[in-house]
Amino acid sequence: MIGIVSDPIFMDHDTGGYHPESPQRIHYIHTLFYQNTPGIMMIDPVSANVDDIELNHDRSYVRRIAQCCRPGKLVNLDMDTVCSEDSYNIALLAAGSVLRLTGMALNKEIDAGFAFARPPGHHALRSNAMGFCIFNNVAIAARRALKSFGIKRVMIIDFDVHHGNGTQDSFYGDRNVMYFSTHQYPFYPGTGAVSDTGKGNGLGYTVNCPLSGGKRDGHYIAAYRYVLAPIIQAYEPELILVSAGFDAHAMDPIGGMDLSSKGFGAITEIIRDAAREVSAPIVFALEGGYNLNALKDSISCVVDIMKGGASPDIAPVSGPELDTMIRTHRKFWPLVHQ
Numbered sequence: 001m002i003g004i005v006s007d008p009i010f011m012d013h014d015t016g017g018y019h020p021e022s023p024q025r026i027h028y029i030h031t032l033f034y035q036n037t038p039g040i041m042m043i044d045p046v047s048a049n050v051d052d053i054e055l056n057h058d059r060s061y062v063r064r065i066a067q068c069c070r071p072g073k074l075v076n077l078d079m080d081t082v083c084s085e086d087s088y089n090i091a092l093l094a095a096g097s098v099l100r101l102t103g104m105a106l107n108k109e110i111d112a113g114f115a116f117a118r119p120p121g122h123h124a125l126r127s128n129a130m131g132f133c134i135f136n137n138v139a140i141a142a143r144r145a146l147k148s149f150g151i152k153r154v155m156i157i158d159f160d161v162h163h164g165n166g167t168q169d170s171f172y173g174d175r176n177v178m179y180f181s182t183h184q185y186p187f188y189p190g191t192g193a194v195s196d197t198g199k200g201n202g203l204g205y206t207v208n209c210p211l212s213g214g215k216r217d218g219h220y221i222a223a224y225r226y227v228l229a230p231i232i233q234a235y236e237p238e239l240i241l242v243s244a245g246f247d248a249h250a251m252d253p254i255g256g257m258d259l260s261s262k263g264f265g266a267i268t269e270i271i272r273d274a275a276r277e278v279s280a281p282i283v284f285a286l287e288g289g290y291n292l293n294a295l296k297d298s299i300s301c302v303v304d305i306m307k308g309g310a311s312p313d314i315a316p317v318s319g320p321e322l323d324t325m326i327r328t329h330r331k332f333w334p335l336v337h338q
């Protein structure tokens with residue numbers, strides 16, 4: 001059974017007239033889940049409490065966000081992150097929904113979960129909003145899972161076209177949370193070099209797989225098959241959280257990649273099958289994805305795979321970037337190979 005949080009209430013985070021991270025994204029996605037669908041359990045969103053948020057953010061920052069959200073006002077939190085009257089409450093609901101699905105997945109009430117919530121989270125820093133993100137939903141869920149469920153290994157997989165600098169920052173010196181990311185590079189926000197592999201106790205537990213623009217399904221399949229899958233096998237995460245952004249889609253107006261909707265399904269199939277081998281539940285949290293039809297299509301492919309479907313065969317494509325990833329990450333994870 002797949003637990004899905006999809007609710008029009010997430011349209012109440014108002015980003016102004018022309019913002020790509022628009023309420024319409026939720027409207028489009030929600031049309032996939034209007035009716036009762038076999039294999040899907042609809043889960044109501046629930047607010048995170050402030051203690052949960054403070055597992056990953058400074059108290060003063062959380063207060064600042066609460067105070068910024070006032071009637072009739074749009075406040076710029078950074079260059080491109082806006083909050084409106086309801087944004088604080090909706091951001092609490094977004095984080096709370098990922099927390100709820102994570103708890104249900106760890107309690108085996110659902111096999112997997114997907115929170116179609118906004119604002120997104122992976123750029124949000126400890127005490128700063130950034131890149132459309134206010135609270136780091138997956139980082140909060142990872143910290144809560146470690147604290148309340150007695151687990152020791154959480155893996156965050158991020159296939160958004162942008163590097164999740166906020167998430168990487170949160171766990172850069174921490175081996176209890178591994179961060180794996182494929183992202184366009186160089187690109188916003190500028191972080192995510194292949195040589196950034198963590199520090200101290202966390203050395204080797206940040207796995208960056210940067211790719212230059214224009215990459216297709218096969219390049220992504222190669223990174224997931226040859227780098228991610230063997231690392232899952234070796235690390236044996238007890239929970240997998242996915243920062244699921246769909247802005248690497250060929251139709252996306254912001255990203256410069258060339259993925260198809262089925263490509264997202266194929267990536268998901270590799271994650272699903274590797275997770276099954278180590279019995280790790282998977283919870284997806286929506287990040288980017290700004291072409292509305294591509295967003296809806298890609299999510300439909302991902303959900304089909306999570307319900308047990310199979311994706312068409314996509315041949316992996318090698319290249320010098322893949323070689324560098326393999327050479328770098330094999331130092332820490334000898335199973336990584338082509």
Ligand SMILES: [Zn+2]
Pocket residue numbers: 160161162245247287288289
């Ligand atoms: Zn993005």
